Amino acid sequence: MTDLTPMMKQYLSFKEQHPDKIIFFQVGDFFEIFFEDAVAAARAMDVVLTTRESNKKNPIPMAGVPIHAADTYLNKLLAHGFKVALCEQVEEAAAGGGLVRREITRILTPGTVTDPEMLEESRNNYLAVLCALPGGAEGYYGLAAVDVSTGDFRINERSGEEAVPALVDELLRLQPAESLYCSSGAAQTFRPFLEPQGTPGTVLDFAADPVQIKETITGQWGEETWEKLSLSRYPAAVAAAAAALEYLQMLQHPARGKHFRRLELFLPGSRMPVDGITAQNLELIRTIREGKRKGSLLGLLDHCLTAMGRRLLRRWVEQPLLEQNLIEERQEAVAELRQNPLTRGELRAALKQLLDLERFCSRLCAGRVNARDLVSLKETLQKLDPLSRLLEERRAPLLQSLRQFPDFSAVVDGIGRALADEPPLQLREGGLIRDGYSEEVDRLRSITSDGRGWLLEFEKKERHRTGIKSLRVGYNRNFGYYIEVTRPNLAQVPSDYLRRQTLVNAERFVTESLKEMEGQITGAQEQLIRLEYELFEALREEIAAGVPLLQAAAVRLARLDCLQGFAEAAERYRYCRPRFSGEGRIRIRRGRHPVVEQNPEERFVPNDLLMDDGVPVHIITGPNMAGKSTYIRSAALICLMAQMGSFVPAEEAELPVFDRIFARVGASDDLSRGLSTFMVEMQETAQILNEATPRSLLILDEIGRGTSTYDGMSIARSVLEYIGRRIKAKTLFSTHYHELTNLEEELAGVKNYTMAVKEKGREVLFLRRVIAGRSDKSYGVNVARLAGLPPEVLLRAEAILAELETAASKMPEKQLSLLPVVADPPPADGRAEKVLGELEALDLNRMTPLEAIQHLYRLQQILFQSDEEEEDRSN
Numbered sequence: 001m002t003d004l005t006p007m008m009k010q011y012l013s014f015k016e017q018h019p020d021k022i023i024f025f026q027v028g029d030f031f032e033i034f035f036e037d038a039v040a041a042a043r044a045m046d047v048v049l050t051t052r053e054s055n056k057k058n059p060i061p062m063a064g065v066p067i068h069a070a071d072t073y074l075n076k077l078l079a080h081g082f083k084v085a086l087c088e089q090v091e092e093a094a095a096g097g098g099l100v101r102r103e104i105t106r107i108l109t110p111g112t113v114t115d116p117e118m119l120e121e122s123r124n125n126y127l128a129v130l131c132a133l134p135g136g137a138e139g140y141y142g143l144a145a146v147d148v149s150t151g152d153f154r155i156n157e158r159s160g161e162e163a164v165p166a167l168v169d170e171l172l173r174l175q176p177a178e179s180l181y182c183s184s185g186a187a188q189t190f191r192p193f194l195e196p197q198g199t200p201g202t203v204l205d206f207a208a209d210p211v212q213i214k215e216t217i218t219g220q221w222g223e224e225t226w227e228k229l230s231l232s233r234y235p236a237a238v239a240a241a242a243a244a245l246e247y248l249q250m251l252q253h254p255a256r257g258k259h260f261r262r263l264e265l266f267l268p269g270s271r272m273p274v275d276g277i278t279a280q281n282l283e284l285i286r287t288i289r290e291g292k293r294k295g296s297l298l299g300l301l302d303h304c305l306t307a308m309g310r311r312l313l314r315r316w317v318e319q320p321l322l323e324q325n326l327i328e329e330r331q332e333a334v335a336e337l338r339q340n341p342l343t344r345g346e347l348r349a350a351l352k353q354l355l356d357l358e359r360f361c362s363r364l365c366a367g368r369v370n371a372r373d374l375v376s377l378k379e380t381l382q383k384l385d386p387l388s389r390l391l392e393e394r395r396a397p398l399l400q401s402l403r404q405f406p407d408f409s410a411v412v413d414g415i416g417r418a419l420a421d422e423p424p425l426q427l428r429e430g431g432l433i434r435d436g437y438s439e440e441v442d443r444l445r446s447i448t449s450d451g452r453g454w455l456l457e458f459e460k461k462e463r464h465r466t467g468i469k470s471l472r473v474g475y476n477r478n479f480g481y482y483i484e485v486t487r488p489n490l491a492q493v494p495s496d497y498l499r500r501q502t503l504v505n506a507e508r509f510v511t512e513s514l515k516e517m518e519g520q521i522t523g524a525q526e527q528l529i530r531l532e533y534e535l536f537e538a539l540r541e542e543i544a545a546g547v548p549l550l551q552a553a554a555v556r557l558a559r560l561d562c563l564q565g566f567a568e569a570a571e572r573y574r575y576c577r578p579r580f581s582g583e584g585r586i587r588i589r590r591g592r593h594p595v596v597e598q599n600p601e602e603r604f605v606p607n608d609l610l611m612d613d614g615v616p617v618h619i620i621t622g623p624n625m626a627g628k629s630t631y632i633r634s635a636a637l638i639c640l641m642a643q644m645g646s647f648v649p650a651e652e653a654e655l656p657v658f659d660r661i662f663a664r665v666g667a668s669d670d671l672s673r674g675l676s677t678f679m680v681e682m683q684e685t686a687q688i689l690n691e692a693t694p695r696s697l698l699i700l701d702e703i704g705r706g707t708s709t710y711d712g713m714s715i716a717r718s719v720l721e722y723i724g725r726r727i728k729a730k731t732l733f734s735t736h737y738h739e740l741t742n743l744e745e746e747l748a749g750v751k752n753y754t755m756a757v758k759e760k761g762r763e764v765l766f767l768r769r770v771i772a773g774r775s776d777k778s779y780g781v782n783v784a785r786l787a788g789l790p791p792e793v794l795l796r797a798e799a800i801l802a803e804l805e806t807a808a809s810k811m812p813e814k815q816l817s818l819l820p821v822v823a824d825p826p827p828a829d830g831r832a833e834k835v836l837g838e839l840e841a842l843d844l845n846r847m848t849p850l851e852a853i854q855h856l857y858r859l860q861q862i863l864f865q866s867d868e869e870e871e872d873r874s875n
């Protein structure tokens with residue numbers, strides 16, 4: 001340590017102040033990183049790890065990136081969850097060649113970036129701040145979710161036993177890029193959920209002092225907001241919000257929250273919380289297999305043309321509405337846009353050309369926009385009036401209110417008058433300001449351009465005076481203006497020329513008058529550049545003061561974009577407008593699965609669904625691959641889409657407004673999830689049974705599948721009984737346990753449906769049609785044939801199945817009785833069930849023919865035994 005150079009000591013002193021960040025230490029044209037940080041950063045940025053002072057005994061590990069390309073590397077570090085402090089040189093060179101002064105100029109963290117290159121356009125980039133306060137039985141939990149790049153600032157507070165699961169759900173939905181914990185308690189509670197999904201977290205040193213918190217909040221949003229939202233009732237939420245503001249302050253974030261126009265308080269009840277498991281099972285945001293947006297409901301419905309719209313649509317999909325009038329307000333707008341393809345087309349064309357206003361605002365507040373950006377802002381704002389006029393004739397109240405944009409004529413005018421049509425990207429090279437905007441700019445410009453004229457004249461005069469035809473006046477950065485004379489003409493150079501520079505073929509000179517002119521021109525130029533920059537800055541600040549209005553416009557555009565997207569989808573995919581009768585009935589005529597119907601390889605067969613409070617539980621049986629899962633998922637998707645305000649894939653739909661929609665899938669459908677799947681399946685089921693109400697919709701796909709037949713069937717059955725007797729939620733339950741169909745006779749409100757199949761000799765044909773009734777065969781053998789099992793195995797399996805069926809039909813008590821649920825089955829019956837169960841559990845795809853024969857042999861043995869016993873008894 002003692003033999004470190006002064007520069008390394010300086011580095012370490014910064015590192016000491018920011019132990020959790022990687023220090024980007026400017027050394028000339030490079031940012032350098034040292035010690036252990038260099039090792040980690042080199043790996044994350046994919047650059048070579050080198051050493052400094054490699055001649056010494058303990059060389060220092062080092063990684064460096066050129067400053068001009070720093071953004072790319074910063075991106076990579078942030079994507080890996082690192083925080084970075086930029087430590088820049090703040091003087092050209094130290095006096096006497098000593099140590100250059102450096103300062104931390106900016107801190108970048110994954111949750112606070114605003115540069116477009118570092119952000120994904122169609123997603124919000126959230127910083128999540130979590131706060132836990134003691135009180136009550138379970139305490140209060142607050143969440144602040146902040147998107148610095150758009151100015152989105154929302155808070156949420158929960159208490160009671162639901163608090164943590166509800167906030168965790170919200171966090172999984174938000175997928176924050178970074179999280180902060182206001183206390184170690186909050187970290188203990190939430191970190192286990194956030195860390196596995198790759199969200200880096202920090203425990204803040206935050207003193208939750210109520211007075212200080214109120215000051216911070218009212219300082220940002222004013223007293224009125226505090227009163228209007230009754231914020232004193234949500235201590236944990238405001239603490240989280242205050243902590244977020246303090247954090248941004250500490251980072252010296254250039255935006256410092258100037259653009260956090262509105263604080264949104266999200267309390268339970270305003271939106272339907274779709275839990276993460278349901279979202280996954282229904283593939284709302286991404287597909288299960290590949291995790292892609294394409295193939296998900298969001299991917300299908302996204303016909304947005306702006307990034308603002310795309311980000312909002314994701315929220316609409318994840319948080320459907322709960323109030324009929326709000327839903328119908330959206331429907332009205334969608335219906336009108338659908339009926340008017342011309343308007344829609346024009347609206348789409350207009351939206352396509354707009355800037356991402358939300359993210360523009362945050363860059364504007366951070367002082368990170370250039371003159372060209374302002375010109376494109378002007379162009380975007382100029383398009384709002386025509387866009388608004390497109391909707392003039394529309395009657396839907398939502399369209400009418402969304403087409404009211406603030407008046408931006410002053411901004412458009414200001415930019416138009418001040419800036420050149422195509423200003424350069426650079427702000428310190430002049431050329432920003434339009435002629436006629438500032439007298440001083442015009443004056444300085446005329447000096448420089450007069451100067452240029454003078455120079456041309458001067459060149460002509462000197463050629464004439466000296467008789468050197470090739471004499472040339474030029475300029476270079478180091479020597480300024482000069483007269484160049486080629487070597488053969490040197491003899492004619494007059495005595496008042498002063499030599500400046502010697503080249504291979506020429507010499508360069510100046511004269512007194514040329515030097516004088518040079519002084520005038522460069523002086524004017526420097527002044528001009530400085531003045532243009534100042535004028536630009538003033539304009540930029542003036543526009544930044546109007547950010548709340550720009551954001552208001554952005555919100556309107558995002559919503560219009562989502563609505564036209566719904567209309568576009570409705571038209572393209574032939575959706576219908578669902579009705580809400582308020583009678584608690586689901587009546588879907590010829591409903592389809594929105595994603596599966598897009599598969600060009602199979603014509604989709606639509607199905608009806610009729611369900612009312614009298615018969616809220618439907619059990620759907622049918623062979624594997626018959627279409628059970630697709631059918632029940634279509635119902636869930638149709639109901640969810642309806643509550644988003646979208647039209648739905650059906651010819652007619654009458655629906656209730658659900659308070660929650662849950663979808664659960666039996667574990668063995670998904671072998672990739674590992675051993676504890678049954679446990680998970682049961683936990684997921686438990687959650688539903690606790691939270692569902694008579695106004696919920698439950699989609700249960702082969703629940704009870706993740707364990708042995710008896711267990712599974714028993715659990716499936718008791719779950720169904722509980723739903724039918726207690727919860728009375730509308731439920732679609734698919735199962736391959738035919739025994740469950742007996743419930744229809746035993747429990748009011750249960751009805752059996754099955755997938756129609758047609759048998760053609762040995763083949764079965766899946767008709768994909770849902771009909772009333774039960775299926776009594778599993779058709780497993782038929783599926784085995786489809787899968788290509790050797791004929792010998794198939795023949796033998798059929799024979800065994802026939803024997804089993806006769807054996808089973810001889811037994812009087814074939815099915816499980818209703819109560820007690822887990823009755824001890826008669827012993828002989830047990831064997832038959834066991835054989836059936838094992839037969840069903842065979843993984844035919846992974847079996848050699850020989851293994852299959854061996855299994856069949858074993859099954860036969862069990863059966864023979866039972867037959868013998870039966871004979872014994874009857875004798």
Ligand code: ADP
Nearest residue numbers: 602603604605623624625626627628629630768
């Ligand atoms: P199950 O759950 O009964 O095993 P799935 O619902 O998984 O069956 O359906 C199996 C396949 O059948 C699906 O992948 C889909 O391609 C096709 N399918 C399902 N329902 C329909 C339908 N109504 N029309 C056309 N194809 C369908």
Ligand code: MG
Nearest residue numbers: 628629630701
């Ligand atoms: Mg299925």
